[in-house]
Each structure stands twice: as structure tokens, then as C-alpha cells.
Amino acid sequence: MPDRLGKRFDAADYDPKDPDPWLALWLDTSLPIDDDAKAALLRGHDSYSRRFLLPFLRPFVFVFFVLVHIVRRVFLHWPNLPKALHSLIHWGLKTFATPDANLLIMRHFNIGTEILAFIKANAGPVTIESFPLRPKTLADLKDNVFLQHDLNIYNFIIELNRDLRAQGRDLSPPGTLDLSMITDGPFEFEDFPDGPLNFADIQTAIELYTPLYALFLPKNDFVRAANSLQLDETIAIYIAKILGTDYHLGFIKNGHPMVPLSTFEAGHRLMLHGLDAEGIHGWLRVLKRRQAAGLPIDPATPPGSVS
Template sequence: MLHAFGDHDPADPDPWAALAMDRSLPFDPEAKAALLRDQRSPSRQFLLPFVRPLARTTIVLAQIFKSVFPRFPHAPRFLHWMIAKGMKHFLTPDANRLILRHFHLGSQVLRFIADNTTPGFRPTLEPMQPATIDDVRDNLFLKHDLNIFNFLIQLNHELDRRGGEVGKVERVDFNAIDPDAVQIEDMPKGRLNKIDLQTAIELYTPAYAFWLTDRDFWRAANSLQLDETIGLYCARITGEEKHLAMITNAHPMVPESTLKAGFRLVLHGLATEVLHGFLCELKAKQAAQDAAVLSA
């Protein structure tokens, strides 16, 4: 991957090249390359520093407004139409792919947990396999937030009914973890598709705060701290805990300020990529062990 960042100069090493070559994180190579290209873009370097303080100021104003009108306006369809339009016309192809990919990975991880804690039971959740930007218009972001809480409630209700718990599984079921199932169409590459992922998220977060109810925004912001919960479930199932070191959205019972929701959302995406990559590694390791037993 080093060639993508130019030749190496020991007197002036490229930080992005070092991150590209680093193998400490279990990360899909194409997704990692997309994230690094997006992070080193001019948009993130020069536009984000101006956008972030303005976006956070707007969140404060939206929250003041919502303290008086907590349920007005409530226009999730308009919000997602606006997000989809922005993605289609302004976001980089890498940013768009990473956004759509995130829904696929999150869905696979939740199914993985269900398969290994409550076999035969599948929580009732909204489908999360967007292939195009237009799929976002079906309230995709809002449904994603609802899925996480509904999953935890339904899963634990079923565990209580069975008298079970989340614990180490003798043979882990990895059928839900399938990177080849992530099918996304080509993304727009117009002249204006230059906005990076972080800048876009900072811009979208105030819109989320204004066009949804106060309860919807609060729930969305605090769903990010469930990274720790999902990570712990996977650690108990597999008996492996290395991925937990990458979880920075933690302590769900002590919520963070909604002002940092944009940055925390980027970290949420990173944590999901790392967790999914880690599960892919464990799946490959189990398959190799099975093959060795068969050939013995």
C-alpha cells in the first residue's frame, strides 16, 4: 500500500504511509485504504477546522430550540432526503462507500451475537443492506439507531426467558460474518464530490439535531456509547478481548455530551470496522483449524 503515498523519505516520513503499512488493526484492506485516502484529503485538512466549531454552535442552538419545542419539527423523511442529496452530490466516493458499508457490518455483527447467544431466535430489526445512496432515503440512519436499542432489548428479553447469558461458545458460529456479502454499487464521482467523511458528519449532525425530535437525537447520540456493550458481547462469545482496546465510545450509563456526536460517530465507524475485521480473522482461523483436522 506504500506506493499509493509515494516514495519513503526517512527525513520526512509520511504519517499516512506509516498508518497504511501498519498491521496492528484487523481491517479490511480496501476499507482501510478508503478511510486513509479520505482522511488525508484537502477537505478534511482545510475545511473541517472551520466546519466543526460552527457545527457545534449550531447543535447548541438546536438544543435550545428543542428545549422549548422538543417534538417540533419532526421530519425524518426530509432529513434523510437531504442527507442522500448531499451524499450524492458532494461527498467523496470513499466517504459514501464507508457510510453504506457501515450499515452492512453493523447488521452482520448483531446477527453474529444473536446466533451465538440465542440460537434459533432472531430479533425483529429493520434490514440494513443499502446498495445505493438512494437507499438512505428510507430513514436509514434513524432505523440504524432504533435497531441497536431494539436488538439489546429483544435479545436480553429472550435470554431472560431462556435463563441464559452471554458467555463463551465452544464452537463459534461465524455464518453471519461475511465480507463478500457487502455489495455496494459504484459511487458518484462528480466535480463537486470532494467533501470527506468527517466534515460531512459534522455538517449532518446539527441537521439531525434540528429535524428530529429531541428524544430521537438524544437516543442517536447515546447509541454510540453502546460500542462498548457490543464489543463486550463479542468478547464473551469468542473469549478474545484484543478488539476492546479500540473502543473509545464507552460507559453507556454515563452519556457523553451531544456536542461531540459528530466525532464520536467517526470513532463508532472505526470501532465497527475493527470489530468486524477481528471477527473475520477469528473465522479464518477456525476454518484453518477445521481444515487441519480434516487433513490429519
């Protein structure tokens, strides 16, 4: 993979008569995304799995999704098999997903935990029961990690705003910004499987497992999970209040949850959700570096000024 990265995203290969769109996105710095995550995402987009297999499978996935929705109209709570779902996801990722896809999935839970921890640490006196998700191996995902991820975000929003309302205040910039929970560097994961069957890119894997998520979990759990994908803007607004700057809101493309989108779009929105999270975490990493260098937290603040 590193060899391909060097060849695929090498500016020396640039041809003005035939510019590579993936090279353009690799060199682009408009989003402060981790280089490893960006490379993994772009390699997935340029893979045979994403370009040829996914378009072929999409009609079948849609039909299956429609059938699942019909079943869920009748059986709201059955089946309810979260452990079987997570075991199936673990098996599928281990057996068919590329190392890039597994890296992005594992990163997502870790950076999501750090983003919520950042808000909690800088929100002032609030009581929020945390369930940090720090999977390091694919086997860790079997512990209901996907379901807990959805529960974490809703419980966090409810408990945070319950306390803020009770105290009659809103989030605001703290005296000293705490960025200690933000990892500036690679996460320590296991070596992911890279056998002959590990061909599925991140988007193909997501779009295939999304209807299974709807089938194996009660209707309320799936609808809650699908709607949670639009909470990126809510979280980004909380961070804007803490930072005193809304620059990073330009990264968020998933829409506000006050106008929920169709659950049939959940696969695509899950991709946007992952991109939003990487953008927010990358921006907090930039601010952490600025803080360590003694620079104003807000890059728009001239050097020597008080941010």
C-alpha cells in the same frame, strides 16, 4: 483513486528523514480493518476537505448546533421530519461526498447488520426481531436507514437481555461458532458519484449533518442516536462472552454508555463508532478465516490445542 492509493501508500516512498504519518497508519496492522476501508479513511484524513474546509466550518457548525439545542429545549417533538432528513442526507452525499466517504457510510450499515446477526446466531435460544440494513445504493438510504440503524441497536439489546434474563443465563461460547453471516471480501455497491463537486470527506460530511439530524428529529430520537454511539463497548462485551476472549476490546475507544458524553461531541464519536465497528467486523473476519483453515478460533491458542 487507485493510482493515488498506489502512490500515497507505497513503502518505496518511505523517507526516514520525513516519514509520512498516513503511510505509517496504512502499513500498521494493529487494527484488523479492511484494506479498502482503511485506504478510504486515510485518504479522507489527508484531503483538503478534512485539513482546510472542516476547521473553517467548525465554528459555524457549533453555533448552529447551539441554536438547535435551544430550539429543542422549547420544541421537544417539532419538527419531526425523518423522510425529509433522509432525502437531504441522500442528496448531500450524492452531490458533495467523495466516493471514499460514501463507501465508508454504506459499509457501516452492512457490517453493523452482520455484527448483530453474529451475536444473535451464537446467543442460543433468543427471540429478536431483526430489521437488517443492507443498502447497496445511495438511494437506499432514503428509506429511514439512519434512524432505523439507531432503533435496531437499542431494540436488539433490550430483546436479547430480556430473553437472557427470563432464561436465567448469560452469553457464553457456543459449541460451534457460527460466522456464516460475516462477509469476507468487498460488498457489492453501486459506483458512487465522482464529479467535480464530490469533494467532502467522511468527517466533514458527518460533522455537517449531525446538527441537521438534531433539528429534523424529535429530541428523544437525537439523544438516543447520540448515546447509541457509546454502545460499541456493550456490543464488544457480548462478543467477548461468545468468543471466550476479550482481545478485541482493545479496539474500542468510544467509552461506555453508562457515562454518556455531551451530544456536542456526537460528530467525533460517530467517527469513533465507525472505526470501532470496522475493527470488530475485521476481527470476526480474521476468526472466520482461521475457522475455515482449521485453526483455533483464538489466535493465542497454540496450534494443535483445543480452542
